Amino acid sequence: MLNATAGKTLPTTIIGSLPRPSWYTENLGSRSFLDAMVDIAFREQYEDALAVYLRDQEIAGLDIVTDGDCRFDHDVGGQSWTRYPPQHMDGFEKGSPKLAPTGAGGIRFPRGHILHDYLEARVMPKVIGPIGPGELQYAEIWKAAQRLTSRPVKFGTVTPELVAVALQDDYYPDVPSRIMALSEALNEELHRVADAGCPAIQMEEPQIHMLAGAARNMANPALNAEFMLDVFNNTVKGLTAKTEVWCHTCWGNPSAQRMFAQKQSYLPGLELLNQTDVDVITFETRSSGTDELKAIGETITNKKIAIGVIDHHTLQVESPEEVAETARAALEHIPAERLILCSDCGMGREGMSRRHAFYKIVSLVLGANIVRRELGLPEASCIAADASLSLIPSA
Numbered sequence: 418m419l420n421a422t423a424g425k426t427l428p429t430t431i432i433g434s435l436p437r438p439s440w441y442t443e444n445l446g447s448r449s450f451l452d453a454m455v456d457i458a459f460r461e462q463y464e465d466a467l468a469v470y471l472r473d474q475e476i477a478g479l480d481i482v483t484d485g486d487c488r489f490d491h492d493v494g495g496q497s498w499t500r501y502p503p504q505h506m507d508g509f510e511k512g513s514p515k516l517a518p519t520g521a522g523g524i525r526f527p528r529g530h531i532l533h534d535y536l537e538a539r540v541m542p543k544v545i546g547p548i549g550p551g552e553l554q555y556a557e558i559w560k561a562a563q564r565l566t567s568r569p570v571k572f573g574t575v576t577p578e579l580v581a582v583a584l585q586d587d588y589y590p591d592v593p594s595r596i597m598a599l600s601e602a603l604n605e606e607l608h609r610v611a612d613a614g615c616p617a618i619q620m621e622e623p624q625i626h627m628l629a630g631a632a633r634n635m636a637n638p639a640l641n642a643e644f645m646l647d648v649f650n651n652t653v654k655g656l657t658a659k660t661e662v663w664c665h666t667c668w669g670n671p672s673a674q675r676m677f678a679q680k681q682s683y684l685p686g687l688e689l690l691n692q693t694d695v696d697v698i699t700f701e702t703r704s705s706g707t708d709e710l711k712a713i714g715e716t717i718t719n720k721k722i723a724i725g726v727i728d729h730h731t732l733q734v735e736s737p738e739e740v741a742e743t744a745r746a747a748l749e750h751i752p753a754e755r756l757i758l759c760s761d762c763g764m765g766r767e768g769m770s771r772r773h774a775f776y777k778i779v780s781l782v783l784g785a786n787i788v789r790r791e792l793g794l795p796e797a798s799c800i801a802a803d804a805s806l807s808l809i810p811s812a
């Protein structure tokens with residue numbers, strides 16, 4: 418059900434991660450969140466980092482904010498995104514983490530490629546028993562952010578299949594059963610998040626669009642786009658009755674890299690994406706172009722559509738006019754009541770600097786304001802662009 422975006426026309430948000438402040442040197446590691454928050458040094462840095470992530474989004478003027486993925490460690494390619502669940506769930510060996518084998522999950526990058534380091538960072542504990550939510554503590558992590566702001570905080574998590582394919586496993590007989598076990602456990606935890614009052618839950622990067630256009634996996638034909646749709650809807654089952662649920666899609670994020678050398682297409686996966694049990698689907702449209710907006714608008718029905726107007730791969734800050742142009746292109750195919758403007762993906766995970774991310778968010782809001790003016794909608798306050806507060810004296 419609509420919650421964070423209910424009644425809002427053309428709201429703005431980002432996907433999730435933000436660049437870490439240089440002074441945020443503490444790492445959560447395999448400690449539970451509640452246990453780490455007992456440590457004064459961790460608690461102070463975590464809460465201060467959260468405060469600046471949220472404040473940056475507020476003074477830029479975003480309608481829906483995130484916690485910047487504050488729980489993640491300072492690590493190669495933002496690997497914590499995938500590693501956090503196995504480090505904190507039940508069913509995993511304590512200590513002795515194992516490196517994912519070559520080609521796990523179908524991704525390969527040769528040595529010499531920046532993402533080869535990312536593959537070498539897929540060091541996860543081994544599955545040794547039935548998987549359960551354990552100490553994920555997603556509800557507590559969401560509350561720690563929501564109590565610092567009056568704006569709705571969207572909570573995001575990696576999807577089970579991305580975690581499952583990078584694991585070594587002594588317990589489950591095959592990959593599909595491991596994926597479904599993770600899916601069940603995540604669903605249980607996400608109900609805790611929804612019950613705590615979270616206004617938007619975002620499932621990040623289901624493999625539906627990735628596999629729909631790919632050659633069938635001959636080694637494991639069960640791992641196909643149709644199965645990933647079943648996994649997705651199992652992971653979110655019951656959640657849309659409680660809160661707003663988002664499905665985030667893009668074509669790559671670690672170390673601000675695309676995962677594919679060639680341009681990818683959403684077209685083969687759109688029908689399946691439309692069958693996800695969610696309120697909002699996000700599409701990467703700034704980086705990969707606006708040419709599929711017509712098909713997106715025609716195929717994704719009865720859901721809101723969030724389009725990327727800010728590229729998370731590049732340092733060049735989009736101008737407000739460029740943001741407005743992308744939004745206008747979307748409005749040709751998607752009615753304003755169903756359109757959300759966001760970044761293509763998160764801007765942290767070993768991506769750009771804090772200032773680059775901040776000014777990209779400011780441009781996102783200023784560009785949205787241009788289009789809002791054209792449509793006669795109320796504009797967002799953007800303190801960051803208030804000329805009267807410039808320190809430069811007038812001539």
Ligand SMILES: [Zn+2]
Nearest residue numbers: 666667670762
């Ligand atoms: Zn993404």
